[in-house]
Amino acid sequence: TIIPTIQEGIAKVQIVLIERWYTWPVPIFEIAETNFNTWWLSKDFSRLNYGLFIDRENFRGRKEALRLKFQTGYTSQYAIQYHIPYLNKKQNLGLEATISYYKNREIVYGTLDNKRLFYNSYDSPARNEFSSRLVFSYRHGFYNSSFLSLKFQSASINDTLAMLSEDYFPNNEASTQFFSLSYRFQRDRRDVKAYPLKGYFFDAEILKLGLGMLNNEPDVLFLKGSASKFWKLRDKWFLATGIKGKYGFTTYQPYYVQRGLGYFNENVRGFEYYVIDGQSWGLGRASLKYELLKPEVYISNSFRNNKFNTMHYAFYLNILADAGYVDDKLYNKLNPLANQLLYSTGIGLDFVSFYDMVLRFEYSVNKLGEKGFFINFTAPL
Template sequence: MKQFLLLIILSCCFQFTYGQATELNELKTDSVQLDTNQTYVINSIVLIGNKKTRDYIILREIPVKKGDTLSGKKLTKELEQARKNILNTTLFHFASINLVEEKNQISIYVIVNERWYFFPFPILEIDDTNFNTWFETKDWNRINYGIYLTQRNIGGRDETMRFTFQLGFRERIKLSYSIPYINKKKTIGLNLSSSFLRRHEIAYISSNNKRLQVRDEDDYLYKNQTYGAAIHYRKKIFNKHTLILNYNNIHVTDTVVNLNPDYLSENKNRNEFLTLSYNFTRDRRDSKNYPLSGHYLSANIQKIGLGVFDHSMNYINTTLQVKKFGKLSDRFSLAGSLSSTFSYNKKTPYFLENGIGYGVGVRGYEYYVIDGQNVGLAKLQFRFSLLQPRVYRIGFIPSDKFSKMHFAIYSSIFSDLGYVDDRIGYPSNNLANTWLFGSGISLDFVTYYDLVLRTEFSFNKLGESGLFIHFVAPI
């Protein structure tokens, strides 16, 4: 919902925009024409526009360095990749690379436009599986409100501090800190977090592929205290290894246990456990926000319960996700993804169940949740650029951090396929253990600060159709 509110503000700004829209040349490498067969020596790399960001943060993303000798073809390819890498740090609105050549000596000028890094953002969001599920009931009790503070790029070192104070349906206080590099080689990073969550209402089980809720105005039915630490290792630009250790202390009331004895398993109303996870990602997308070319791979293994605190907690999950993006022409592109989640457990507590409908799923089934232990999902999307990326200037805003923005519109047709394996047998969970199909058309709006607004008309194998709204990229 934060994205939704900001998009409304931006749409209002367009009504008062001064200046003419221009093609998004700022996002293309502006280079001299290099001879592909000629060899060049990099004489210098000069950074311009990084008033706050430290030089090493940007240089870490450039796969060439001073003194390197490369062919013209190789150098052009590496610098275009460098521009994409710099933008994917999400520290900058725009990045361009200019070259000056003299007697086969190349001077590289990297020009960046920094973002605004501090946001005190009011929280006004819907707490449901998605916007469309909430809109079906319009239950105003499921509203969260509060304040979200984020400080990016602390000290110019790409450190991030986030603080959340939230009331309403889901009461939460959370603090997190991350730093990308803690060693001289710039390969190891660290994340730390802590949070406390409590709520009066909870989904205690699913029936007929809908969540069943219970509410107690006088007591908090669910409480969760969490502490986490993660170590990142990124030797190469595109590969990242992450080791995560989390502590959880979950408490539910007897009301929840009586309704579902397996919510925390074995009639328990308290679970205290450690979780150890390993995650590997390889990211070669041209843009993390709304990619049009490249590929993405993520693999994760998670061990819930390490023999400390609650010895009955002993569960293993794995997830795998592969995404591929490709341009077919200047305006047409294709995107696809495959993902799977497997649970290597005979029986899983309800609060640890996997499934479709909790943030990810088959489009056309937004009103349903399909619980299970193993999940497979495939997505395919054919896109057309209705409005190619352009730069707009909002004349009455003096700061380039807000006045200079990019905007693009894409239309697409899509088709999704999913399957949920439910070995436990939740009540009338009739969409599990069967193939799920969904197709439709969409209109996607993409702009700065990683904002995406998707409007989709989709239909499913049940013969149902509808117009749905989402705030993240489809794939």
């Protein structure tokens, strides 16, 4: 909060900062679906994850972060992550290490008519997974960063699922284990990461799954990237545009490692109820925003602690337009939305709040003429 005062012809500016807590026990309550809207159709409470994060920020007083995760429900997961932002005196080299174990009784093994096919194992887990990852980060100045990641994955499915989906893992096997290596470059000039209004963002990544070191590895190379630009057009008017995509250099991709559009925030708005599998895809989005309520600060008298009694919020009305394309050479005979241009348009209302919270309400019409009201919890770009 900035408090300007003028006394006896002298201007003074007082800047009041509220420091966040360092230790956070954060409850987990999330939907195990591609997005909230697909879950809302069935309201199936068995497809919920719940548990607890224990976050320790500024660990050892060096901005290091320790995170523990204990999750049960649809996906059981246990994980530990340690982040060291600075390994050297220049403070431009960092390291993050993560170890995770997952198990599922129900998983998706394919799609039909762009709807997911589920397999449920009542006696034992349908899939077990273990992964460990090291990520080295390097900052090139203030706005540019590079990330080099080495990951090991091991996964297995039961015999029934292996018969249902012969291409789930390489060579029709019931298990796989492999290393992957990726490099990602990022340039970030956005004013606010959670909900930018000005600036631009760019990133590009090359990812190799399977390094030829283990048996039954996938052999897949991906190139991924995104670019977005944000303008303030005039008072209260803003424009956001962005493109992102993934190109697979190999046609054959085991179902375990391939993913098209329709997952989380990588979808054509208006097609939230569909999944379009494929080996390569592209997506473009645009939003024209009008500031209904400029960022305000609300102070509640219900909490004495100033870490909780202050709330920042704003509202934006927007007009949206999306277009996307999925290139699929493996499953397109069963999924008609692949290999054609998809598009949609609509209107929306965005609520932006303290602690990087975004809530979007959108009404859109897609290429098929289908209309719908959708809710999302991240910025579209």
